[in-house]
Ligand SMILES: Cc1cc2nc3c(=O)[nH]c(=O)nc-3n(C[C@H](O)[C@H](O)[C@H](O)COP(=O)(O)OP(=O)(O)OC[C@H]3O[C@@H](n4cnc5c(N)ncnc54)[C@H](O)[C@@H]3O)c2cc1C
């Protein structure tokens with residue numbers, strides 16, 4: 047049994063306080079859309095999006111928290127094999143920036159060592175014009191944390207789409223070209239593809 | 254009928270439960286801030302409160318949630334899975350302490366031994382490199398839970414691998430006569446069998462695979478309802494003990510010789526119909542852990558549908574008049590409909606109700622021994638696979654075991670332990686727990702000496718011995734096939750053990766699952782009623798069953814008790830349904846390289862790579 051791999055799939059997870067705009071960033075990146083309070087009705091809660099950087103194509107599998115971050119109840123499954131993470135905060139909410147630090151630490155503990163992390167200060171549109179009094183986290187603070195922890199750093203707006211694609215391109219260009227594909231290592235059991243549904247026989251007996 | 258009227262199917266998740274900001278009023282100082290603030294539950298009300306994140310509870314939470322029910326799901330532990338958890342070694346240690354201090358009901362007598370190895374700072378492996386299941390399970394390729402995983406899309410969170418090798422221990426050695434065949438046909442065409450035996454086996458195979466509605470089959474089963482499968486096979490089909498044993502204990506995974514014919518036939522049938530559904534193997538195992546991993550998947554699905562999750566939280570009080578629940582985090586929440594309570598999560602004030610409900614029910618003991626060894630045990634596994642089953646039939650061990658011992662072996666390739674190691678999960682169904690321990694230890698020792706025999710410089714030994722082997726068959730094909738003469742020849746090596754862990758679990762689910770398959774308010778915990786807790790539904794402790802059979806039925810029973818019907822159980826139109834179009838139908842042009850993105854909402858991890866799957870549409874019935 048061996049299944050050829052489609053374009054390199056990268057599991058990307060989102061982390062950050064509730065309401066900083068994680069789901070909105072995904073929606074913007076995947077559908078180029080922004081809707082107040084709307085999440086897609088998808089069973090799996092991860093979206094895929096291809097992203098071409100130079101001559102390499104990456105297929106992001108983007109896992110949203112599905113709200114399980116609210117009471118710090120993310121399951122180990124969420125972090126497992128994640129190759130990239132966005133740690134998102136809201137630049138108008140200082141508390142969300144403090145939380146970002148926690149999530150970076152959590153990633154260091156739970157995720158694989160070589161995970162690529164981008165720190166993302168969202169809702170840039172709110173401070174864009176002369177509305178500067180809304181900004182509560184300065185660019186410098188964000189940059190500083192990113193440097194300390196060796197993270198990529200962006201300020202974005204899911205609402206206006208400012209800098210959103212850049213986050214994903216930035217991560218994509220840091221993904222090593224030939225990261226080993228674990229599935230094809232012979233000593234590992236082959237993965238069974240359940241997405242091709244077998245014909246269910248009507249006389250199936252199992253309960 | 255329940256009076257519960259569900260809200261109309263909700264339109265989007267966020268419309269019902271928009272993200273809420275929990276920014277604290279005062280911003281804490283940066284220094285020393287390690288953890289996010291523990292929030293209280295800021296929810297005014299919910300429809301259903303589910304306590305315990307075990308597999309059944311998690312499936313029910315997801316099923317309710319996808320039908321628009323507002324669910325709050327909590328667990329009094331800090332990790333997911335409850336009685337079905339997949340634990341790290343550290344978690345196992347503290348779990349044992351909790352059990353032995355009486356804080357986790359229905360578990361008893363936990364013992365754990367861990368070598369110092371994993372604590373050395375230089376040690377390559379750490380506690381969290383291990384995922385140890387409290388209820389190890391295997392999944393038949395044709396089974397209702399697997400169908401549900403596909404239907405609910407939860408399979409997307411999981412990785413499945415195949416398991417083909419079912420070894421049976423008899424006459425002091427392991428064998429796999431037909432259970433590691435590559436097709437149903439091959440199962441019964443072992444060259445060493447006589448023509449007559451083959452004919453009887455074929456006849457039996459035909460009987461088992463016959464449509465369940467077939468008149469003759471129904472009649473035969475009904476007539477033999479009280480006949481043990483052993484008698485049935487020996488009298489009706491003239492089979493011999495060794496074939497019968499393999500059919501009953503290995504293929505059928507029955508646990509005792511008194512298993513009645515209908516149950517055993519149902520069990521043998523599930524093995525046979527599972528062949529060639531996804532490939533030439535009957536069984537799948539999920540990577541990184543079994544039921545613990547699958548419950549996490551359903552919890553995630555439930556969360557996507559709007560369920561609120563909070564671990565490390567217990568119910569402390571409930572006022573049935575006001576329907577007001579109070580929690581250990583000091584919050585109180587109105588529960589509009591029901592409370593679903595796992596037996597490990599029962600608060601003190603509900604204990605007497607639970608005792609009353611379970612008073613007249615038969616209690617079943619399950620004893621387990623889990624051993625992590627420094628060997629990959631490849632010798633027991635089929636090529637390319639990382640798991641195997643070993644079964645010890647009754648009376649096969651020196652301890653005179655009355656029931657069978659079932660052992661699931663998984664090595665590092667399944668992600669449950671580091672490479673070069675494996676976890677052995679041994680289960681005993683013996684009701685006397687002292688006897689159960691002896692049986693388990695005895696079976697473990699047999700496995701230990703077998704794997705040492707198998708893996709110690711085999712090539713050298715065999716080169717010399719193969720030449721005198723007249724039968725011409727290779728001695729090391731697949732299984733533990735070393736003859737007795739070699740057993741004493743091979744030098745003694747010791748098996749390095751990293752962790753040894755044992756406990757006993759209790760459940761009110763009977764071993765034949767009859768009170769789950771046909772639940773009544775007499776026999777099943779979830780349907781029993783008491784006066785003072787109408788709103789409360791207790792769930793069952795996990796059954797002794799090594800497969801996932803019975804799980805979906807349990808979930809539907811509870812679902813129905815809440816909503817009045819299970820007709821719409823996971824009846825959801827996912828927006829990503831288009832992925833089930835035939836491969837290639839939905840392909841995007843790949844030439845648009847000028848675009849940054851190809852808008853591609855196909856959610857499949859491996860959507861179009863099944864062309865080389867030889868029999869994607871399942872097993873053809875064989876001609877007889
Ligand atoms: C491990 C396991 C345990 C099961 N336990 C039961 C059970 O206790 N009761 C049950 O009705 N179904 C049980 N089933 C399910 C059973 O195989 C059928 O799927 C189910 O009974 C549906 O009814 P049927 O008439 O279509 O089944 P069929 O497969 O047509 O069964 C034929 C007849 O045998 C009876 N039967 C089947 N299995 C058992 C059994 N284990 N014990 C007693 N009678 C049985 C059925 O009620 C039916 O009358 C079990 C299945 C498995 C794999």
Ligand SMILES: Nc1nc2c(ncn2[C@@H]2O[C@H](COP(=O)(O)OP(=O)(O)O)[C@@H](O)[C@H]2O)c(=O)[nH]1
Nearest residue numbers: 064065066067068069070082169203204205272
């Ligand atoms: N102004 C503005 N609002 C945003 C932005 N991103 C998200 N929001 C809003 O913030 C709220 C929370 O967004 P959501 O994506 O649900 O956050 P999540 O909880 O982190 O997933 C919603 O009301 C969004 O409309 C943004 O870039 N600018």
Ligand SMILES: [Mg+2]
Nearest residue numbers: 068069113272
């Ligand atoms: Mg969100």
